[in-house]
Amino acid sequence: MSEGQQRPNTVEYFLQDIEHHGRNERTAxxxxxxxxxxxxxxxxxxxxTPPAASYRDCMAWVHELRxxxxxxxxxxxxxxxxRFYSYLERVGHTDENPMTVVLEEMNESIESNPTRRDVTLPEMRSFVGEIHHPLHEAIVLTLLKTGIRAGELCNLDLIDVNLEHEARTWQPRAHIxxxxxxxxxxxxxxxxQESGGERRNASNKRKRETVIPIDSELKDVLVRWLAVRPDVASNSATPAASEPLFVGTASSWGERLTPNxxxxxxEQYARAYGWYRTGGGAAENVTPHYxxxxxxxxxxxxTGDRGIVQYLRGDVASDVIDTYTHNWGDRVRETYLEHIYTLRR
Incomplete structure (x- = not known):
């Protein structure tokens, strides 16, 4: 059964099941x-897909929620x-409910706010210094200097970037x-779902559009990446300006990156640096979310300015939306460029 067929046989069938058992529309x-x-x-x-998930996959989801x-x-x-997995077990879509052990451990030993590895700025600079592949360096520097999620990075199109450099050969979107x-x-x-002429492999989870400054360090890394970026593998009539910023350079040559x-x-760099261990949790492993x-x-x-960080992260905060959206040039950009840390020597 393909992934495209999997959802109707699991999630949607389960929703029909709870509806038949009298759950109201809001609960459903x-x-x-x-x-x-x-x-x-x-x-x-x-x-x-859900039927193939293990106990550890469910645990990873719980850690993400925290x-x-x-x-x-x-x-x-x-x-x-x-309850969903109990349903899958009952109808034969999975052999066991992986959430049984998860719930037991949640009640016994899972911390509600796990302490994450404390990485200092000099340590992070040393880590970044080990990365020389243009794509890998661009991925890591973009994540570290913008705070965006892995899925948001994958969804970046060329038109989402405005670089004052000859490497930019496209017209950026009107917003920037x-x-x-x-x-x-x-x-x-x-x-x-389709967006920008293609079906997306990730979601942008933020609640509002965000414009993030690009400092000189990140700009240099992006320009270096653009100089070697493969031509995009496309089977559609999507305009060149809507092509993905980050594409594969290995088995997925020219294809939009996926969160995986x-x-x-x-993970490969964190593992080599001693910052990732199979079975390690959020408190130990360095990941894109870290x-x-x-x-x-x-x-x-x-910065000492929680509001600006909330704006850049795309967090919901009604008291900062208008302030930082309409004062981007005078407040956000200046504060960001003054305080953003350097990661390359």
Missing amino acids: AAYERVLTDYEQFLAERFDK STHSDSTIATYASYLN SGRSDSLFIATEHTYG IVHHVV FRHFFTTHLRDR
Whole structure:
């Protein structure tokens, strides 16, 4: 059974099942939202469908939730997933419910806010210094200097980048046409849905559009990448300007990167550096999501301005939306360029 056929036989059939058991429309909508997000997480992170997920995959999902949700919300979502897997087990789509052990461990030993590895700026500079492949360097530097998610990086198109350099041969989108050296993070890309003329392999999870400055260090890395970037493998009539910024240079030559590839790139360097261990959790392993944590912690400490960091991360905060959206040039860009850390020597 293909991945495209899998969802109707699992998530949608399960939703029909709970509806038949008298669950109201609001409850069904909550189940659908959580299970769709979980399904997307598995596809992006592990290239798996729910019936193929293991206990460790479910644990990874729970760890991911801790960065954005409260303990009570995580417990609710875990109960949804537990009921879903109980259904799959009952109808023969899986041999066992992987959430059984997860729920037991959540009650016994899982920390609600795990302490992450404490990486200093000099240590991160040393780590970055070991990366010489133009694509890999561009991936890691972009994640570390913008705080965007792996999926958001994969969704970047050429038109989302405005570089004041001869390497830019395209017209950037209107949102950043007057903002030199800037990166635009959209909100419309959704996993499995068409956007910009192609079906996306990741979602942009932020709630509002964000314009992130590009400093001279990141600019140099992006220019270096653009100089060797392969021609895009395309079977559509998508305009050249809408081509992906980051494409594969190995087996997926010329194809848009996937979150799975990004995680693999980061993992191979982190493992070689002693920052990643099979079976290690969020408190130990350095991953693309860790880079988001590093960006948040270090930039917040340097600026002392939590609002600007919230804006750059794309977090929901009604008191900062208008302030930073309309004052991008005077406040966000100046503050960012003054305080963003350097990572290459």
